[in-house]
Amino acid sequence: MLFNSLTFVVFFAVVVSAYWMMDSWRGRKNLLLIASYIFYGAWNPPFAALLFSTTALDFYLGRRIAKEQRPGPRNVWLVISVAVNLSMLGFFKYGNFLLENFQWALARGGITYQPPHLDVFLPIGISFYTFHSLSYTLDIYRGVMQPTRSLRDFALAVSFFPQLVAGPIVRAGDFLPQLEAPPKPQTGRFLWGLLLMTLGLFEKVVLADTMLAGSADSVFSYGGPLVALDSWLGVIAFAGQIFFDFAGYSICAIGAALCLGFHLKDNFRFPYAAVGFSDFWRRWHISLSTFLRDYLYIPLGGNRLGAARAMTNLIVVMFIGGLWHGAAWTFVVWGLLHGSYLAIERLLKVFTTEVTWAEGFYVKILIGLGTYALVCIAWVFFRASDFATASRLLHGMFGAHATADAILSTREILQIGIVTLGMFIAQWSLRETSMEAAVARLPRWVVTAAWVFMAGAIILTQGNSNAFIYFQF
Numbered sequence: 001m002l003f004n005s006l007t008f009v010v011f012f013a014v015v016v017s018a019y020w021m022m023d024s025w026r027g028r029k030n031l032l033l034i035a036s037y038i039f040y041g042a043w044n045p046p047f048a049a050l051l052f053s054t055t056a057l058d059f060y061l062g063r064r065i066a067k068e069q070r071p072g073p074r075n076v077w078l079v080i081s082v083a084v085n086l087s088m089l090g091f092f093k094y095g096n097f098l099l100e101n102f103q104w105a106l107a108r109g110g111i112t113y114q115p116p117h118l119d120v121f122l123p124i125g126i127s128f129y130t131f132h133s134l135s136y137t138l139d140i141y142r143g144v145m146q147p148t149r150s151l152r153d154f155a156l157a158v159s160f161f162p163q164l165v166a167g168p169i170v171r172a173g174d175f176l177p178q179l180e181a182p183p184k185p186q187t188g189r190f191l192w193g194l195l196l197m198t199l200g201l202f203e204k205v206v207l208a209d210t211m212l213a214g215s216a217d218s219v220f221s222y223g224g225p226l227v228a229l230d231s232w233l234g235v236i237a238f239a240g241q242i243f244f245d246f247a248g249y250s251i252c253a254i255g256a257a258l259c260l261g262f263h264l265k266d267n268f269r270f271p272y273a274a275v276g277f278s279d280f281w282r283r284w285h286i287s288l289s290t291f292l293r294d295y296l297y298i299p300l301g302g303n304r305l306g307a308a309r310a311m312t313n314l315i316v317v318m319f320i321g322g323l324w325h326g327a328a329w330t331f332v333v334w335g336l337l338h339g340s341y342l343a344i345e346r347l348l349k350v351f352t353t354e355v356t357w358a359e360g361f362y363v364k365i366l367i368g369l370g371t372y373a374l375v376c377i378a379w380v381f382f383r384a385s386d387f388a389t390a391s392r393l394l395h396g397m398f399g400a401h402a403t404a405d406a407i408l409s410t411r412e413i414l415q416i417g418i419v420t421l422g423m424f425i426a427q428w429s430l431r432e433t434s435m436e437a438a439v440a441r442l443p444r445w446v447v448t449a450a451w452v453f454m455a456g457a458i459i460l461t462q463g464n465s466n467a468f469i470y471f472q473f
Helices: 006-021 025-041 045-067 071-108 126-142 151-159 172-179 187-221 228-259 277-281 286-297 307-325 329-351 361-383 387-397 410-430 435-440 444-461
Strands: none
Touching: 006 025, 006 228, 025 045, 025 151, 045 071, 045 126, 045 151, 071 126, 126 151, 126 172, 126 286, 151 172, 187 228, 187 387, 187 410, 187 444, 228 361, 228 387, 228 410, 277 329, 277 361, 286 307, 307 329, 329 361, 329 387, 361 387
């Protein structure tokens, strides 16, 4: 069930109407839990059972961890939670990838082995809800939260349909307290939620799918050599596409949750206005970057053990972050590139801590453009289906092809340029504020006109109801 589909519009209208008509808070939570499992089961009903089994196991293990005082047994219960969750994720998402690489390694040693192909479907959103559930046992083990007594509440925290399949990654410790008391209906919050959903769908349907996706697909799927302009524009188109697609989903999820009285944290904060790579990851996919920071980077030692260890930790964390995105070495390279960017940036900061000129506005603009360019180079590996495609794009971007073809039309070039320029202006204008504060400063008629424009554009351009990119993760 896609956010950008009529089916979801009807589903959401029915759920919201029934939810606010109920007086019983217990009844409302039961409704949301049932609706969430219907939402997820609409793709493949058996996978709803997998979702519940993960939830029930972590609910039980969380209670055991909280009750146990001895370090040894506590560690055992946590290891079981981590092992089972990652094993399920590994089997469904990485099973064939591991077998193929095992076969390759044996072949290098002269051993012929033909592994069976695991004919399994990847449960949609498994990477997200695994982290939703795993955060519960991890936080209980860390002592930052107490286990809930209600399996229903925990099941709702894991499966809450706005954020279930593509984030944000919502930690149980942030969501469970919101289930203790019923939210009060607030017209302003409800309208703000609807406005956010409209904005998210506008970013997805109009900007990502209509204005950018076709050009990015044309460049990345082209088999011949490309001129530098088309190569860069194709990558820039994808950079905009993935932002508007993923940020659009996150904004829709946050808006849908607000309509139901719940608050989800921001997942994007104008990332293409980042000045440096640590700033980029404070603004891009915030729920994942903070998850990796709290549960992996800090336990590895963070930056407490010296600069060399901190640089190593950054590369290890981003390697895992790349692999989390997909079972392919191209994603690993994407992660390692970002890890290297972060490590080099940390090293450079050692020599520029007292440099005041680096704080100037125009210097920040130059650093921001350099950050964006290197992020785009990394996007090549994220989008490319294989290393041959990535190599062809990189050769084109840096003018290595003696003879090459121009494939993008003038209209496509203008579309990419206009959308990207508008994106830069908006993000650099808002990088030090928030969307809520910016909208609050606008006259009401401007907000209304923009809302009507976005809604009209969504209706006019709605076509194939393309799935969100991050559904595959």
